[in-house]
Amino acid sequence: FFDSMPAPGARPASAALDKLAPYLSGVSSSPGAAGSAEKETKPATKSVAPKLTKWLMGAASKYAGGSVATLAAPPATAAAAVAPLHGPVVRAARNELAREYREWVDTQIAKADDFSIAVIYASAYGNTSAMAQAIARGITKAGVAVEMLNCELSTVEDVATLIAKTDGFCLGAPTLGGHMPTPVSNALGVIVKEASREYPAGVFGSFGWSGEAVDLMESRLKDGGFSFAFDAVRCKFKPTEATLQVCEESGTDLAQAVKKLRRKKQTAETKALASGGAAAGQSDTAAAVGRIVGSLCAVTAKKGDAQSAMLASWVSQASFNPPALTVAVAKERAVESFLLKGATFNLNVLQQGNEKDTIKALLKPFAPGENRFGDMAVDISETNGCAIVTQALSYMECEVEERMECGDHWVVLAKVRDGKLLQDEGLTAIHHRKTGTSY
Ligand SMILES: Cc1cc2nc3c(=O)[nH]c(=O)nc-3n(C[C@H](O)[C@H](O)[C@H](O)COP(=O)(O)O)c2cc1C
Numbered sequence: 001f002f003d004s005m006p007a008p009g010a011r012p013a014s015a016a017l018d019k020l021a022p023y024l025s026g027v028s029s030s031p032g033a034a035g036s037a038e039k040e041t042k043p044a045t046k047s048v049a050p051k052l053t054k055w056l057m058g059a060a061s062k063y064a065g066g067s068v069a070t071l072a073a074p075p076a077t078a079a080a081a082v083a084p085l086h087g088p089v090v091r092a093a094r095n096e097l098a099r100e101y102r103e104w105v106d107t108q109i110a111k112a113d114d115f116s117i118a119v120i121y122a123s124a125y126g127n128t129s130a131m132a133q134a135i136a137r138g139i140t141k142a143g144v145a146v147e148m149l150n151c152e153l154s155t156v157e158d159v160a161t162l163i164a165k166t167d168g169f170c171l172g173a174p175t176l177g178g179h180m181p182t183p184v185s186n187a188l189g190v191i192v193k194e195a196s197r198e199y200p201a202g203v204f205g206s207f208g209w210s211g212e213a214v215d216l217m218e219s220r221l222k223d224g225g226f227s228f229a230f231d232a233v234r235c236k237f238k239p240t241e242a243t244l245q246v247c248e249e250s251g252t253d254l255a256q257a258v259k260k261l262r263r264k265k266q267t268a269e270t271k272a273l274a275s276g277g278a279a280a281g282q283s284d285t286a287a288a289v290g291r292i293v294g295s296l297c298a299v300t301a302k303k304g305d306a307q308s309a310m311l312a313s314w315v316s317q318a319s320f321n322p323p324a325l326t327v328a329v330a331k332e333r334a335v336e337s338f339l340l341k342g343a344t345f346n347l348n349v350l351q352q353g354n355e356k357d358t359i360k361a362l363l364k365p366f367a368p369g370e371n372r373f374g375d376m377a378v379d380i381s382e383t384n385g386c387a388i389v390t391q392a393l394s395y396m397e398c399e400v401e402e403r404m405e406c407g408d409h410w411v412v413l414a415k416v417r418d419g420k421l422l423q424d425e426g427l428t429a430i431h432h433r434k435t436g437t438s439y
Contacts, residue, residue, distance in 0.1 A: 010108035112145035121172035127206035138251025170202035241304025246369035289436025301338035
């Protein structure tokens with residue numbers, strides 16, 4: 001069922017869930033309507049087994065004969081497991097998972113109808129597709145919905161329809177025989193003709209040796225008057241973790257540019273709202289929340305060959321035994337994808353009076369893939385490969401235990417595996433604020 005999802009997006013996921021509806025409850029797209037599995041309490045029993053075996057044998061011979069289009073749906077029963085191509089086999093809590101997936105998909109689609117970015121691409125061997133998925137992740141992280149479009153499975157009319165309703169776009173293509181594939185070239189023609197020049201744009205693609213496709217897309221869009229939200233991402237053959245990280249950060253940059261444009265357009269409306277009665281109450285709350293203080297820290301993390309870091313002050317100890325702590329990480333932060341369950345990172349506690357250089361280095365805007373540490377003096381831990389800020393007061397090597405979704409942040413709970421004092425004396429740098437609406 002998931003073969004329609006070379007790059008998962010909400011709409012293909014929704015179509016896949018529709019197909020799963022007879023076998024799992026909670027995935028039906030029409031509210032209130034339950035799949036037939038709703039009534040089933042148990043997965044396939046012995047009585048269904050002969051029917052299923054017969055169906056599977058029929059399916060196998062049809063696949064062998066190439067006539068899959070005439071394949072009937074399997075006999076209705078509850079699924080015992082869900083085996084997506086992109087993740088682990090799910091045996092427990094299948095229906096809950098499916099229900100939550102449906103909710104997520106519906107939210108994404110509703111969001112996309114309102115505000116979205118198109119990721120339009122083609123990929124012969126999956127490399128450009130992997131880049132497209134990473135870019136899509138970066139866009140979603142920044143709170144903007146993504147519309148994925150594989151040019152090879154769509155018409156130019158599909159491209160035109162999509163471009164008319166999205167708020168920005170990026171285009172990806174492999175180089176084949178010194179060119180971009182024809183469907184991408186056709187899509188590019190539609191974009192240049194139809195898309196608003198205000199739209200922030202981006203290009204990316206995988207190549208083997210000469211890589212003309214990305215250059216061609218870039219120059220055509222530039223000549224057409226578009227401006228780019230990120231530098232073109234070029235990747236030789238299969239993208240590494242570091243390249244995927246560049247793609248993800250580029251996606252976030254694109255989303256930020258689109259959001260900025262929208263904010264600009266909505267300024268008048270926002271101003272009118274802000275001067276309304278509710279604003280006074282809100283600023284009181286914000287001022288109250290702003291009295292919470294935090295220790296200034298540098299979070300440093302590693303994923304494959306990619307390194308990342310961020311300045312953190314929403315940090316707190318969470319347990320004595322085992323020693324544990326929490327860090328709140330904004331959903332759109334580049335380092336967020338380095339802090340998934342099971343990942344390791346270092347928390348470097350900055351020293352009062354000696355924190356300015358590190359803060360400056362961490363707050364400097366950085367291009368996707370740029371060395372995050374800049375002039376910061378760091379050592380690399382032999383245990384977990386993450387950076388240790390040598391000017392810090394102390395550092396802890398941590399492992400992510402849990403993540404809790406909390407509005408616009410993830411609260412990351414981590415066990416402290418090891419820790420060292422780097423300076424014998426000195427106090428922790430504290431962050432005092434005026435308002436709870438910013439760090
Ligand atoms: C038939 C063929 C022609 C290719 N021509 C070029 C080329 O002219 N220049 C180049 O840089 N790479 C070329 N490549 C390499 C591909 O661009 C490279 O394999 C890339 O990773 C494919 O990306 P994809 O997986 O997104 O399709 C070619 C590959 C094949 C199979």
